[in-house]
Amino acid sequence: MLELHQDKLVFSFPELHKDAVCHIDFQRTLRIPDDNREYPLPPGLGRFPLEHTEDHPSNLPSRWAEHGGVLLPMYQSEALWINFSGGYPCAIKIATGKINAVSGKQWTNDLVMKPQDYLVVPDQPWLDGYCVQKGLIRQFVAMPLGDGYTAEEQLTGKAEHGGLQIVVYPMKRVHYEEMMKGQSHRNHKDLCFSVHEMSAPSEMGLAPGGLMRQEIYEDEYGFDAWDLDASSRCFVHILNSDQWNNVTGKSIPGSPPSSVDYTEAGLPWFEYYDDKLKPLQGSTKLAGLDSVAAKTLKLGEKPMKNNEAVTPTKINSLGPNTAKVIDGKW
């Protein structure tokens, strides 16, 4: 079952176990410089608002209505990270424009063990981008679909899907109950650090931005742990922020700060490591993508604004046993 509650996707499997719940929300964040330097994790600046796609049928392409799912507004070149919370282990596939963000392969609903094309929560608290190398990701950055920047267009040559696709598989009940008997397990519940014309709506996709230090962890539970008969999916359509008000009648907050402004204000960046878990090696397909900055140069466009390098001096270290950080406003 999938519900939308306070801008969070709540995946639950009550027929499996009363604890089988996983929350996913999408955090606004600043765009890290796209300069091939490696950056720590940026903050969360609040959840992106989400609306049911079916609530706005007359203002959207008909195929969006067929997809179902939800709508999410992004400013062009704004960045996003995905926050996972809940204690019940789940295997989750994430794709952008139907390109898997972990393996770089085309979307399928099924879990693939080798190479692992999913992440596991609660071991994995967040996903900030495409898994390009062991310990490195390229940040999810919004770009218009059709301009050639998105991961989808670079790998398929087509601008067909856009948005984000998610499927969640819960752990089998018997595995969960066995695990609960003997082992401690982590609950990353809300381990989320927030410091704080009518023409057709512009379809947006996600493209690879700057490089960030983040590990995507191997599945420690084993492929047999996942209940492949129970799954729940969601298509997240990304709408240009200019058109959000036209489509939904609602306003959105202003665009997030630049990396330079944020860093100069002395606000913290973050590192997260779990030395008990093994990181995935990264996808060579995804590593071969041009970042937004590189693509901009190749296409002969004007260089990106607000892309100056920063040197974060305040970096907070987090780990799996870090206490919950309270949401704040920035």
Place this chain on the structure above:
Amino acid sequence: MKTFGNHIRQAREALRKEDKSFSLRQVAARINVEPAYLSKIERNVFPPPSEEVILKLANELGLDGDVLLAMAGKLSSELQQVILERPKLFADLLREMKSAPDHAILRVVREVKDGNW
């Protein structure tokens, strides 16, 4: 079953034990009614007052406005408006949920649709 008058009187007198400003006279003054009128409501001599006065009383006495209105046999004008905007839908929903246990009512949820993609 407790009457409206008894309920507000008990609530007021419980507060007055801790705080003398909850005397009949002072509460009546704060909600802009005559003390005699409030006394007659508490003693069930008069029927419950208007929605506006009931909500002021609820606020004064720390009671839930919707519950107090319901005890007075009323529905807030806000909820009436909600129902009047889609009367058939809400009437059907309420009839269907009439006998449902509390936990089922609290779990009336709206699922995110998953379509063809």
